[in-house]
Amino acid sequence: MLLNEMSGKARAASAKLGSSNTEKRNEALSAMAKALTERAEEIIKANEADIENAKANGMSDAMLDRLTLTDARIAAISESVKKVIALPDPLASSEQWVRPNGIKITKKRVPFGVIAIIYEARPNVTADAAALCVKSGNAVILRGGKEAINSNLAIAGVLSDALFSVGLPKECVQVVPDTSRETANKLMKLKGGIDLLIPRGSKSLIRSVTENATVPVIETGAGNCHVYFDKSADFEKALNIIDNAKRQRPSVCNAAESLLVHEDIANEILPLVKARLDNVEIRGCEKTREIISVNAATDDDFFTEYNDYILAVKVVSGVEEAVKHINIHGTGHSEAIITECKENADYFCASVDAAAVYVNASTRFTDGEEFGFGAEIGISTQKMHARGPMGLPEMTTYKYVINGEGQIR
Amino acid sequence: MLLNEMSGKARAASAKLGSSNTEKRNEALSAMAKALTERAEEIIKANEADIENAKANGMSDAMLDRLTLTDARIAAISESVKKVIALPDPLASSEQWVRPNGIKITKKRVPFGVIAIIYEARPNVTADAAALCVKSGNAVILRGGKEAINSNLAIAGVLSDALFSVGLPKECVQVVPDTSRETANKLMKLKGGIDLLIPRGSKSLIRSVTENATVPVIETGAGNCHVYFDKSADFEKALNIIDNAKRQRPSVCNAAESLLVHEDIANEILPLVKARLDNVEIRGCEKTREIISVNAATDDDFFTEYNDYILAVKVVSGVEEAVKHINIHGTGHSEAIITECKENADYFCASVDAAAVYVNASTRFTDGEEFGFGAEIGISTQKMHARGPMGLPEMTTYKYVINGEGQIR
Numbered sequence: 001m002l003l004n005e006m007s008g009k010a011r012a013a014s015a016k017l018g019s020s021n022t023e024k025r026n027e028a029l030s031a032m033a034k035a036l037t038e039r040a041e042e043i044i045k046a047n048e049a050d051i052e053n054a055k056a057n058g059m060s061d062a063m064l065d066r067l068t069l070t071d072a073r074i075a076a077i078s079e080s081v082k083k084v085i086a087l088p089d090p091l092a093s094s095e096q097w098v099r100p101n102g103i104k105i106t107k108k109r110v111p112f113g114v115i116a117i118i119y120e121a122r123p124n125v126t127a128d129a130a131a132l133c134v135k136s137g138n139a140v141i142l143r144g145g146k147e148a149i150n151s152n153l154a155i156a157g158v159l160s161d162a163l164f165s166v167g168l169p170k171e172c173v174q175v176v177p178d179t180s181r182e183t184a185n186k187l188m189k190l191k192g193g194i195d196l197l198i199p200r201g202s203k204s205l206i207r208s209v210t211e212n213a214t215v216p217v218i219e220t221g222a223g224n225c226h227v228y229f230d231k232s233a234d235f236e237k238a239l240n241i242i243d244n245a246k247r248q249r250p251s252v253c254n255a256a257e258s259l260l261v262h263e264d265i266a267n268e269i270l271p272l273v274k275a276r277l278d279n280v281e282i283r284g285c286e287k288t289r290e291i292i293s294v295n296a297a298t299d300d301d302f303f304t305e306y307n308d309y310i311l312a313v314k315v316v317s318g319v320e321e322a323v324k325h326i327n328i329h330g331t332g333h334s335e336a337i338i339t340e341c342k343e344n345a346d347y348f349c350a351s352v353d354a355a356a357v358y359v360n361a362s363t364r365f366t367d368g369e370e371f372g373f374g375a376e377i378g379i380s381t382q383k384m385h386a387r388g389p390m391g392l393p394e395m396t397t398y399k400y401v402i403n404g405e406g407q408i409r
Numbered sequence: 410m411l412l413n414e415m416s417g418k419a420r421a422a423s424a425k426l427g428s429s430n431t432e433k434r435n436e437a438l439s440a441m442a443k444a445l446t447e448r449a450e451e452i453i454k455a456n457e458a459d460i461e462n463a464k465a466n467g468m469s470d471a472m473l474d475r476l477t478l479t480d481a482r483i484a485a486i487s488e489s490v491k492k493v494i495a496l497p498d499p500l501a502s503s504e505q506w507v508r509p510n511g512i513k514i515t516k517k518r519v520p521f522g523v524i525a526i527i528y529e530a531r532p533n534v535t536a537d538a539a540a541l542c543v544k545s546g547n548a549v550i551l552r553g554g555k556e557a558i559n560s561n562l563a564i565a566g567v568l569s570d571a572l573f574s575v576g577l578p579k580e581c582v583q584v585v586p587d588t589s590r591e592t593a594n595k596l597m598k599l600k601g602g603i604d605l606l607i608p609r610g611s612k613s614l615i616r617s618v619t620e621n622a623t624v625p626v627i628e629t630g631a632g633n634c635h636v637y638f639d640k641s642a643d644f645e646k647a648l649n650i651i652d653n654a655k656r657q658r659p660s661v662c663n664a665a666e667s668l669l670v671h672e673d674i675a676n677e678i679l680p681l682v683k684a685r686l687d688n689v690e691i692r693g694c695e696k697t698r699e700i701i702s703v704n705a706a707t708d709d710d711f712f713t714e715y716n717d718y719i720l721a722v723k724v725v726s727g728v729e730e731a732v733k734h735i736n737i738h739g740t741g742h743s744e745a746i747i748t749e750c751k752e753n754a755d756y757f758c759a760s761v762d763a764a765a766v767y768v769n770a771s772t773r774f775t776d777g778e779e780f781g782f783g784a785e786i787g788i789s790t791q792k793m794h795a796r797g798p799m800g801l802p803e804m805t806t807y808k809y810v811i812n813g814e815g816q817i818r
Binding site: 015019097099103105112113191195196210211214216218234236237240241243244245248345349350351353354355356357358359360361362364365366370371372382383384385387388397398399400401402403404405406407408409 | 506508512514522600619620627649653654759760762763764765768770781797806807808810814815818
């Protein structure tokens, strides 16, 4: 009932937002950014209630840190809303052609309409996602985690007021106040009410969404990423890249989880890897363990996205075995080959089935900002609609507008 | 078990097909077209078995006609395979850019990999779908209806042999021999085995797929299409268009099911509509029935895709009410306004949420061939990935290939 009401209001709001021009949507973003800093105090107050509850529930320090909002963090959130203003309007592009019978077909970018996002702890997602949806002309229904519910409601309230202040409907941005699992399940099945559902969060959340949803879904985020050291790898590049891919930020989806090493260089390079990644637990295959003293890796290890200072290592016979291993164990996210051999690089790029395939660069670059998209709503690991980092264009669809003078078939 | 085996073979075949060049794929299509006519006799023999079974099961004459293959029909199927050769290679396009840190990003069109298609009676779909999949580099698993199983297996056998004759794997094209509902349900849940599932057929088939599938799905075909006669409509255009949209081929998804008429012209035009559509059963709203003597339309009528010589008619107060009615009752397929007023045309095009919106032309143009795409795999009524007629480009996805010289983040 509640969700039906919310999606009905979102639908009406999306009609107004979707037909507003670039200037109006940018004006809204500007008002949203300003309101966030001006009303930081009430957001922080709401956040304090979340922190208190979280402490009472024994949340870990790392998670508490992700949940906490400060003046500086709210200023940063406001800044990232402002950045969206400068991005090109994804609704501006269109193609046009005329058919022999004279009908003129225009393929026009249009918003999806109502986008729902299910996400977990971090409250900054509330503002980031709202900004990208407003820019792309979509009303958004946000269902965050229960840990951040007070913060999320406070942020959405501030953003709604800002939208209203520039003449757009408050309901362009709504947070689902009920964080129960039942309500999330209902949201996934709101066929006709939701045009696109984007889950952002743990593997289990994403699995639950793809198994239960009847509305269109984009899967995001699962990243069991590999780096493969080919026989001809430049050792310095190789070590820098595996270090960066594993340790620069182990908790994220584009961090490397497995290292594959060509058997001809394993003796030489594996001791260097072990020395370099001195705070990483290495779990190796049998051949690896003949060369360096490390724990044993099971087949399960090669399927695991650790998101931690752990790396599975396997010695392979060459690029073919590497590709085969990756296509079986990977999640289609980001995969890298380190090689000086163009032929092997080409084979790897053509044969690995993933959103992003790297030659001599770190998997950590799979990111909207790093790709030059300016911002992203998530990283898709599916092939339909959008693959890899999803920027503003991926938050739009299209319609055909056909102009005739009475043509019939 | 069987399906896992089929999808495993399809995966291996897709790797070879997907990395073959344009010439090889066109050579395959040419061999496929040739084999169809050369081996027409054995296809017709298999088809005769289907016809016999269908007659024994009391299939209607219209359905029997759709099921029947003749030399002439097989020649036509072969011709449509040949036509695909001339279409541009959808895998040929790519975009490239360099980031400030020097990494070179290439966005490359690639095949999905393994496409599954669930469809109903007509055996020509087997060859058409196979041709589009081969051209776009995808292996295909075809699950047709039980009525056509012998014809489908015979056609697929001929196509597989043709593929093999040019050095491509037979398993690029496979027909599921088991037409049980259980096997279809398993196919919908073959996560990892199927990259894209396209259901083609009845509303109930498509609903079953969207409700049960865990693999990515494109919804197709449901078309509750409207024609709206605005106050300023040119009567001649209006009558020609509703006649064409309703009667040229009532059984297809882009035929009109409802007519909306502006109240100011209803008195004048409704008698003309009735006279023109003399073999169509009109079901009217109350206001319609005050003007012409017709059966009454219930709200259910306005939600119904008749696919028959039946038309629901409603008198509306203007373009706003027409749009509201369409957005509630339509299926997002094809919607037309007949008007000489640019302002109303613009409002209609901007506000109607559908794949194709027409001004002064028949809804019957929503078709890959008519749009200039040369061929289509179906007409999408969803917004994700593809909307409206889906040609070869919509049968591809993309991957990012990133070339660096050791860049890390």
